[in-house]
Structure formats: structure tokens, C-alpha cells
Amino acid sequence: MILANNLTKTYGNQIAVDQLNLDIPQGQFFGLIGPNGSGKTTSIHMLSTLLQATSGSITINGLDVTAHPQQVRRDIGLVFQESALDRMLSIEENLYFCAGLHGINKSAIKTRINSLLDLFELQSKKRASVGSLSGGMRRAVDIIRGVLHSPKVLFLDEPTVGLDLPSRRRIWRFIRNLIDDHKLTVVLTTHYLEEAAPCDNVAFIKLGKLVSEGSPEELIEQLGKTIVEVSGSNAEDYIKTLKLSAEDYMLDGRTLLIRVHKPQPNQVEQIQATLRDSADIISVRKSNLNDVFIWLSSKGQGTS
Ligand SMILES: Nc1ncnc2c1ncn2[C@@H]1O[C@H](COP(=O)(O)OP(=O)(O)OP(=O)(O)O)[C@@H](O)[C@H]1O
């Protein structure tokens, strides 16, 4: 559904996105993750026709986005990092205006708008100005706006920033249903990595470059499935005592995180035995996408 080939964007001599290749099939839930400034929004803007790539090519549903931007726009929905709603207009006015931009007339969309407003419990607010809504309500309207024309692809750039847990859950239930029932293809960027955990595929980008890609399970497997956390006053000394190589640990204040990834039997027991007398707390837990993120963010390319 989405193919990007050597996608690149430069600003002066700064490279925001550097030869990015993506191949996202229909119905996939795809996560683009990476540190602030790594090029996620820039990539999404190029994929969604809003920004001209410096070089490289993109096709969506078989259409080249540069040659056929209008046709591509019919197939895609967007939820921006910053709200795209007119705060002076009511929810209803915003949604009808947006439907108009897609060439859908008022009577054809009325039932759909009402059922979406019901779903997000916004029916009683539909005549309120968007500027008077809470942040969570506004985000829900942004999502409704993004899917109003039943797109085949939905781009979500940090869709749930600042939302409480029930609001986030409701949005994710809604999007999950669209993926399962309508084979919607979703491209998500988020800094809440637990939201990327249900993705089918995740690409990690850093300084505009794709550094690692795979299912969340594969990325966790590459990192190592177990993390040992050691707290104590001599975290620096523990590194020397255990002879850890730079890519195998992270120091977070007084806590040392060690990834267990080599097929080495009893590694956890050895760490525990070595540090038993000097460390305050030694805990063992399963790795998660947050660990993948901090390791890839700070330790460069390889984690295997
Ligand atoms: N219009 C612009 N002019 C110059 N540089 C830009 C422009 N837009 C983005 N950049 C630069 O491109 C890089 C990537 O920015 P981008 O917004 O894509 O990052 P991001 O991954 O979305 O970050 P965040 O997680 O903070 O949203 C940054 O270094 C940014 O400063």
C-alpha cells in the first residue's frame, strides 16, 4: 500500500530524512519511532503529499504521490502532531467543511458524522466551538476528521499526546476496529512506546536514517529478552567488575541496566552472584520497547 524508495529531505545542508525505504502492505499497523528531531514528522509529511521530497519516490496504493497528489489525497487520512481544526468553528462545522473538501455532500455524510460523534460521546458538544473543547475532545475530533472520508491509509503523528488513559484507549479501540474490519493501513508515530507494541512492524529512525526494523517482538529479541537492573552507589564499578562491553549496558543515574542477549547460560545468575554484596537492589525483568528505544537512541546502529 505504501512504498518509499530512498526518500530524502534536506534543509540547506541539514539532512532531515536520509534515504528511507519503506514497504507497508495493506492492513498493516506500522510504527515509526525515534528520538525528537529524527525525521518522523518530515517523513509523514512527504508520504502524505504535504511536503515535496528532495529525492526518492513514494507510491501509495500504486499511485506516485508527486505525479498524482489529488488522487492520493482521496486515499489518505491525516491526524497531525498539531491540531488541524479551526478553533472558531464548531465541531459540526469543522467536520462538514472537511467533508466538503473531499467532495462529499452534507446529506451523504450526516449519518456517518453522527455515528462518529456518538462513538466519541461528542454528540452534545457538536455545536460548541472547537476552541472551547478540552484537549482530549479536540483530539477525538481530529481523529474523526482524519477518517471521515473512509481513507485506505491513515497517518497518525503522535495522535494521543496529552490524553488521559480512557481517551487513549477509546481512540486505539476505534483505530484497531478500522484495521481489523476495513483493512485500514495505519502509519503511527508516537513517543508512548506501549502504543507501538501492538504494531505489526516498527521502524526505528535516528538522524533521518532507518536504524532497525521488525516486529516489536523481533526488535526485543535483537536487544535481548531480559534486562537486569542493578541499583547501588557504585554503578560505574559494577560495569568494570562485570567487564561489560559498551553496547550491553545503560547507566541511568544510580541504576545500571544490563541486557542479557548472548546465548550464555547462567548470565543472570552470574551477575547476581558477582554483585550480591555490593549492590543494593538487583532485579530481573522482561525487556520492552522502551528498552529498545533507549538502547537504539544512544548506542548507535547494532544491538545484536
Ligand atoms: N521546515 C524546516 N526547516 C528546517 N529544518 C526543518 C524543518 N522541518 C524539520 N526540520 C528539521 O528536520 C529534522 C527532523 O524534524 P522532524 O519534525 O521530522 O522530527 P520528528 O522526528 O518528528 O521529531 P519529534 O519527535 O520532536 O516530533 C529536525 O532536525 C528539524 O529541525
Ligand SMILES: [Mg+2]
Ligand atoms: Mg514530529
